[in-house]
Amino acid sequence: MRIKYHWLRYTTENMRAGSGAVLLVGFALVVMLLSVAGTVTPPSIGIKQDPSQDFTDIASAMNEIAKTCNSFRGDDSEKYYYMDSVLKTMKNGMKVKGISIDNILPSAAGGRCFIVYTLRSWDNSSYFTGVACEPKESQLCKAWRDYLSGTSLEELSQMVIIPPGLCFSGGNNKVDSTHFLIGNPNPVRIHIILAYSGNDELQNLQVQFPGQGEGTIQANNGVVEFYLDPMTNPTGRGVALGQRTMADAFIKIRHTSGQSGLVDKITLTVPEYNFVQEIPIYWNTCPVVSWGQVISSLRG
C-alpha cells in the first residue's frame, strides 16, 4: 500500500506537471498564431475617421491663402480669379480625403481678401463653415467680428445671407442657378423656415443643413425647415468642431414672368421670434455689391 500510495502520488504529480505544460504550450501557440496571423492576413477594417484634424488643416490653409492674397498684384477681380482657381485645385486635392469644399466664396474688396467656405465630410456627418479674413485688424475683418458677436435676444438680428441678394440673368425661359449661405449671428439656436414666392417657376430650392441633412422644394409651394446654431466668431464653427452654424442653399429658377427687378423672393421666417427676413431675387438688374458694402449693409 505504501508503494501504491507512492506510485499514485507520483502519477498525480506527473499529471499536474503535464497539464501545466499543456497550458503553457497552448498559450505559446495562441500567441504565436496571433502574432503571425497579423502579418499573413491583415484584417479588413472600416474606419470612420474624425475629420476635425483635416478641417483644422484646411482652415489654416485658407487663412494662409487669404493672407497671401493681400500681397498680390492687380485689382480685386484679378485677385479673386487667382484665389478662385487655386481653391478649385485644392478642392480636387481634398477628394482623396473624402472631404468636399463647397460654396467657396473668395472675395477681394479694397485690395483685401477674405474667403467664406464650407467643408463637409462625404457622409455629411461633419460640417464646418469658415471665414478666412486677413489682416485680422482690417476694417473688413473687424466688421465680421463685430457683426458676428453681441446681439440682443429680445429681437433677432438679421441673418447673414451671402450674397445678400440672389442675382440671375437671362431672358424668358432661361434657367439659372446660384448658391447662397445662411448664417445665424444670434447667440441662440434658431428654427428657420424658408419659402419661395414669386412669378417665376422655381425648379429647385435645396438647402443643406449643417450636420442634419437637407431639404428641398421642388415646385412653387412648400417650405424648408432647419435649425441653425449661432456663429460665435469670424472663423466659423461646424459640426466637427462642435456647432452647426451656416446652411448652404442652392436655388434654380426658370425665368417665365418676363419682368425684371424685385418680383421674386425667398422669405426666411423664425416663428418663435416672429422674425421675417426677405432674400431678394434680382433678374438682370443686379446691383453691384462689393463685400465691404455687404458687411456694412448687414450691420445696418
Place this chain on the structure above:
Amino acid sequence: MVTEPLEAIIALLLISIILYSIFVYNQKGVENILIKRTLTRSVAGSVAGIYVNYLNSTQNFHDFNDSVSDFLAYIGEKENVSCSAYLRLLFKNGTYFSYQLIRGRSGKTSITENITVALGNISGSPHVYALVNRSFISTVQNVPVGVYVVAYYDDGVPPISLTASVSISDGSSSQLCTLERSFTGGRAIYSCSTSALSKTVSYYIIKVYNINVDEKPYPNIITISIPAKLISYSSAVTIKDTGTDPLGNSYRYVDYYLGEIVNLTGYANWILQNRKGMYCTGYYGNSISTGSSYICPEGNLPLPVFLVQGPINISLNCDHDETCSRQVIFIEPYFSQISVTLTKG
C-alpha cells in the same frame, strides 16, 4: 480532481492574456492606420518646414532636395516604410507643376497627406538693390542709362512704397538722375543722363541714397560702378511690360504670377537670376514661361529659379555688351503643396 489555487490563478492569468491578445489583435489594424496617418501628416509638416526654410535661406535647391531625401530615408528606415514626396506649385490658371522630391516604392497600403504652403507675409527686414539696364555706358552716344531700384522683404514680397534719390558721377562731378517710372509694389526705374559728365573716364559711379521703404528710412547707400566704353549701343530686346489686354485696358506688368509668360520685344538669349543667386539660361526665344521646366546649371533641376518668390533679374542678349539689356521682374507669392506618401508592404 483538486485544483490548487496557484494553478487557478495562473490559468486565469493566461486566459486574460489570451483575451487581451485577441483584443489587441483586433485593434491592431485600426491603430496601424491611425498611427500611419498621424506619422504621414507629421512627416509632410516637417517637409513643408524644410521647404519654407529653403525659400527663406541661402540654401540652394539641390541641398533642399537632399535634406528632404535624407529626412525621408531616415523615416523610412526607422518606421519600416517607403516614402515618396512631391512639391506641387499651383499656377494662376489652376493648373500645377509637380516635382518629385523623392521616389518611393509601391506597396500594398499607402497613405498620402498634402500640406498647402502659402508665403505672403511681409516680414523681416527690407533688402534694396540697384541694377543698371545696360552692361556699360557708351562714351560715344548720349543715351541716358536706366537704373532699377528694387526693394523686397526677407520672404521676397515687395513693399508697398519705395522712394530714393539716384545720382551718377564721373568721379569728380555728379548729377541727379530723374525718376522715369515707378512700378506698383515699390520698384522704380531712374533715368541717368551722362551728357554733362566727362567722356574720358573708364568707370561711372551710380549712387542710390535717401532710400525709404514703406516710408521707413533704409540706412544704406548703394554704389555701383559701371564701365565706360568707346562703343555704341545696339538696339536691345526688352520685356514687353506695357500693353493692352483683350478688353482694351492698358497694363504695366513687372509682376508675374507663377505660370505666366514674360513676353519679349524680340528674340533673345537670356539669363535669369533670382534673389538667392540661382540662375538659369535660355536660348533665342521671344518669351520666357515662368511655369516651364528649364535646365539650369544647378544640378539640372527644372524650375528652381522660379521657386523663389521675389525679384528676378533678366539679362537679355548679354553675350555681347552692345546688345545686352537688363530688367527686373517680380514673382508673386505663390501657393505650393507638399505631398508625402508613406507606403508599406
